[in-house]
Amino acid sequence: MGTFIQLVIDGLSTGSIYAALALAIVLVNQATGLINFAQGGMAVLSAYIAWQLTQWSVPLILAILISIVVSFGIGAFVERFLIRKFEGGDPDTAVVVTIGLLTLITGICAWIWSYNNELFPSLFPLETITIAGAVISLRSLGTIIVIVAIMGLLQLLFLGTKLGLALRAVAINPQSAAFSGMPVGRLLMVGWGLAAALGAVAGALVAPQLTLTPGMMDGALVYALAAVIIGGLTSPIGVVIAAWLIGVLENLAAVYVPFIGYDLRIAVPFLLLFVVLIVRPQGLFGRKTVVRV
Amino acid sequence: MATATAFLRTPWVRWVGILLIVALAIVLPLILPEFANTTIARIGVFAVAVLGLNVVMGYTGQVSLGQIFFLGLGAYVTAYGVQQDWNIALVFVLACLIPAVAGLLVALAAARLGGLAIAMVTIALPIVGVPLAKRLSDVTGGSQGVSARFSDAPEWTGLYDDQWQLYIVLLIGGIAFLLTRNLVRGKYGRAFAIVKGNEAVAASMGISPYRYKVLAFTVASLLGGVSGFLYMVVIQYTSPETLSFGHSITLVASMVIGGAGSILGSLLGGAYYVLTPQLTNLIDPGLTAVLQGAILLLVLFVLPGGLVSLPRLWRRRRHGRSGGGAAAARAAASTAGVPSTGAPDGADVSTHPPTESERRQDT
Numbered sequence: 284m285g286t287f288i289q290l291v292i293d294g295l296s297t298g299s300i301y302a303a304l305a306l307a308i309v310l311v312n313q314a315t316g317l318i319n320f321a322q323g324g325m326a327v328l329s330a331y332i333a334w335q336l337t338q339w340s341v342p343l344i345l346a347i348l349i350s351i352v353v354s355f356g357i358g359a360f361v362e363r364f365l366i367r368k369f370e371g372g373d374p375d376t377a378v379v380v381t382i383g384l385l386t387l388i389t390g391i392c393a394w395i396w397s398y399n400n401e402l403f404p405s406l407f408p409l410e411t412i413t414i415a416g417a418v419i420s421l422r423s424l425g426t427i428i429v430i431v432a433i434m435g436l437l438q439l440l441f442l443g444t445k446l447g448l449a450l451r452a453v454a455i456n457p458q459s460a461a462f463s464g465m466p467v468g469r470l471l472m473v474g475w476g477l478a479a480a481l482g483a484v485a486g487a488l489v490a491p492q493l494t495l496t497p498g499m500m501d502g503a504l505v506y507a508l509a510a511v512i513i514g515g516l517t518s519p520i521g522v523v524i525a526a527w528l529i530g531v532l533e534n535l536a537a538v539y540v541p542f543i544g545y546d547l548r549i550a551v552p553f554l555l556l557f558v559v560l561i562v563r564p565q566g567l568f569g570r571k572t573v574v575r576v
Numbered sequence: 577m578a579t580a581t582a583f584l585r586t587p588w589v590r591w592v593g594i595l596l597i598v599a600l601a602i603v604l605p606l607i608l609p610e611f612a613n614t615t616i617a618r619i620g621v622f623a624v625a626v627l628g629l630n631v632v633m634g635y636t637g638q639v640s641l642g643q644i645f646f647l648g649l650g651a652y653v654t655a656y657g658v659q660q661d662w663n664i665a666l667v668f669v670l671a672c673l674i675p676a677v678a679g680l681l682v683a684l685a686a687a688r689l690g691g692l693a694i695a696m697v698t699i700a701l702p703i704v705g706v707p708l709a710k711r712l713s714d715v716t717g718g719s720q721g722v723s724a725r726f727s728d729a730p731e732w733t734g735l736y737d738d739q740w741q742l743y744i745v746l747l748i749g750g751i752a753f754l755l756t757r758n759l760v761r762g763k764y765g766r767a768f769a770i771v772k773g774n775e776a777v778a779a780s781m782g783i784s785p786y787r788y789k790v791l792a793f794t795v796a797s798l799l800g801g802v803s804g805f806l807y808m809v810v811i812q813y814t815s816p817e818t819l820s821f822g823h824s825i826t827l828v829a830s831m832v833i834g835g836a837g838s839i840l841g842s843l844l845g846g847a848y849y850v851l852t853p854q855l856t857n858l859i860d861p862g863l864t865a866v867l868q869g870a871i872l873l874l875v876l877f878v879l880p881g882g883l884v885s886l887p888r889l890w891r892r893r894r895h896g897r898s899g900g901g902a903a904a905a906r907a908a909a910s911t912a913g914v915p916s917t918g919a920p921d922g923a924d925v926s927t928h929p930p931t932e933s934e935r936r937q938d939t
Contacts, residue, residue, distance in 0.1 A: 376880065379828065382872075387870055390868065511696065
């Protein structure tokens with residue numbers, strides 16, 4: 284029983300990291316209607332920036348905060364000068380642009396910091412506590428708490444502020460928003476910036492666990508995309524629940540299903556995904572979209 | 577210029593052109609140095625993979641990030657078959673069929689979701705494929721990979737290995753290109769184009785987007801399997817590294833840079849896939865990924881139709897009709913595969929009799 288609880292808590296912790304990335308993907312998708320495949324790469328860049336700052340002996344928490352702010356700027360910059368040209372055009376082209384961006388950012392990280400693994404200090408102490416026979420690391424608990432707090436803040440931003448209202452208006456119908464005098468372009472930049480900042484949080488939380496490399500987030504991106512499909516593209520809460528579900532299930536499968544083990548557990552979300560797609564193509568919490576000719 | 581294209585379209589000029597290409601394909605491997613032969617053969621291998629990607633992405637408009645998985649699967653099937661001493665024709669058929677069935681199963685689930693779902697699902701294929709290939713080490717040889725030598729030149733031909741391998745690639749690759757060209761220019765190609773243009777319109781016309789997306793994806797996987805077989809012909813060795821995520825992305829980049837929805841663009845894409853790493857390594861090995869990403873973004877910005885649209889763009893500039901700008905160039909490039917539809921000369925229609933009769937059957 285102790286192992287089981289421990290696996291569930293650890294699963295929730297890794298699931299939280301996927302959730303952060305998945306939320307960033309949903310945020311961008313809701314605002315611009317495209318899937319940003321570079322989201323993981325941008326998170327890696329943020330983590331490298333934070334790591335570089337700690338190397339210059341900036342305190343860790345401050346370094347992470349700076350990297351979040353810088354990432355916001357990078358996200359807004361990328362939207363303004365790269366994505367803007369392809370928005371509203373062929374969505375496939377826009378997706379290929381984000382794939383090009385992923386290659387470019389991964390390449391830049393590798394060029395500046397090389398492919399060597401770097402140790403990223405953990406934000407939380409590595410101690411463990413024992414609850415009901417389960418040994419639980421404070422890092423897992425901390426990660427979960429941070430992500431839940433961010434989710435709450437995002438919810439507050441979207442539902443309780445004028446900026447959130449404007450962002451939602453742009454997401455639902457950019458043309459109407461523009462006609463009613465909203466600065467759509469600037470709001471899209473803010474949307475991308477927020478997504479990048481969210482990615483930076485995910486990067487800082489995942490880096491201590493995986494050690495920092497340019498390809499660190501490739502796996503997490505895949506999990507996040509799976510969570511996005513399973514949860515449904517239109518539902519932020521559904522996406523977070525799906526990410527937790529994936530995190531827990533893959534952890535359990537790695538231990539209790541011998542064939543899967545640690546290395547093949549990345550297949551778990553996709554088995555789940557196939558089942559969900561066949562039963563509910565719009566995702567567990569998604570809305571069915573109606574198309575009109 | 578109109579007279580020049582009319583001249584190019586007369587049947588006998590066409591036949592002479594085809595004969596010339598065939599003659600070149602027979603003679604060139606004999607006179608080129610070994611390095612050139614292997615490079616051309618490699619280009620052929622990846623051109624077939626890019627061609628497959630083009631069927632699903634360029635012609636049907638479904639982003640697939642998993643094409644390399646089918647190449648790897650075809651390569652592993654080939655390697656396994658050769659090691660078991662199966663008949664090579666059987667190995668080839670299996671190397672085509674097994675990836676095609678795998679692709680069918682993936683598409684059946686992924687195509688249920690519209691839009692970018694295929695992209696999001698297919699990204700998993702290489703990422704799950706690598707640990708899977710390592711795990712199934714009895715078949716795949718684990719991390720060490722597996723090699724299979726079956727494409728050495730037979731005694732009686734008196735050829736060098738590289739010449740023999742290039743002939744195999746030219747023959748199989750040529751057939752794959754020819755069949756695919758016929759597919760995308762015929763009835764199915766038109767259905768693909770409508771699905772790409774607007775799925776709702778396609779559905780209202782009685783063309784099931786789901787069916788055609790699944791079909792396109794299956795054809796793409798089959799072509800991936802063919803290129804996997806050719807990969808083993810030329811490179812004779814495969815490992816989990818063959819189907820890594822980075823290669824899959826480079827394949828997508830190659831297709832876009834060569835030209836989406838274009839047969840010739842697939843060839844150019846294959847050339848890009850093989851040649852750019854060699855060139856960027858010359859500049860600075862550390863910069864390879866940066867340059868590849870930058871090239872892809874640059875092409876998307878200035879040449880959205882890919883390299884294949886370059887002559888068209890240039891001609892338009894020269895004639896001073898550049899009104900439409902990039903969007904027009906893109907539209908021109910996407911229809912570049914079927915320039916002859918609605919052409920005024922009757923000779924052209926007569927060269928496609930099956931297409932015409934099929935169209936009648938359709939309506």
